[in-house]
Amino acid sequence: MSNLRRVLERQEREDEEIWRKRAEEDREADEEEEEMVVAVCMLNESRQHHRRRAPNVDRHRQSQGKNLLEDYFIPNSLYHVSKFRERYRMQPHLFQKIMHDICNYDTYFIQKYDAVGVLGLLPEKKLTAALRILAYGATAEQVDEIARMGKSTILECLVRFCDAVENLYTREYLLKPTPRDLQRLLQR
CATH class of the missing domain: 1.20.5 (Single alpha-helices involved in coiled-coils or other helix-helix interfaces)
Structure with a gap:
């Protein structure tokens, strides 16, 4: 047991x-x-407790883009080539080449529909915003008044534009000048 x-x-x-x-x-x-x-x-x-996003501001991007195209980029545009040269500090064909190269490099610059189905900004408008900052030393707020784009979009355009230019053109154009280049520039 x-x-x-x-x-x-x-x-x-x-x-x-x-x-x-x-x-x-x-x-x-x-x-x-x-x-x-x-x-x-x-x-x-x-x-x-997070703040809600501010509502989007209707900047009439479609009509503004149409105006930009009619002012500078279509045949028989409102402004003559000399006005384009004065405002963009380059010839129209050079602008078109740069735009084509950059659109091929970074799809951000290609006009496309957003998540809501609204057509985005024209590549010409995005490049214009970046160039105005670089050419005139304008602030994003000043460019917003002219280009009717949000500050964050303008700054994004600028950063991506600079990155694209650096990666696309460094080997060919952004080299240190040779003594011959300096001599040629000084003779002008």
Whole structure:
């Protein structure tokens, strides 16, 4: 009988140990679940306190883009080539070449539809914004008044334009001048 009693006691201890381990695992799982619920609640609460985005400003981008094209970029445009040269500090064909190269380099400059289905800005307009900052030292706010683009968009255009120009033209145009180049420039 004592062997039977020992076996039963051992079995009872093993069963108690199994139940104790299960209870501990359940308690740990409950604690983890509670921590996850608290984390989700905190995340939801923090999201509710974030400022909402300001509504988009209707800058009439389609009509402004059409005006820009009619002013400078179509045959028989409103302004003569000399006015283009004065305002852009380059010939129209050079602008077109740069625009073509940059659009092929970075698809950001290609006009496309946004997530809402609204047609985006013209490549000419994006390049014009970047060039006005570089050519005239204008601020993004000043360019916004002329180009009717948001400040962040203007700055994005500028950064991407500079990156594209550097990557596309460094080998050919952005080299240190040779003594011969300097002599030629000084003779002018």
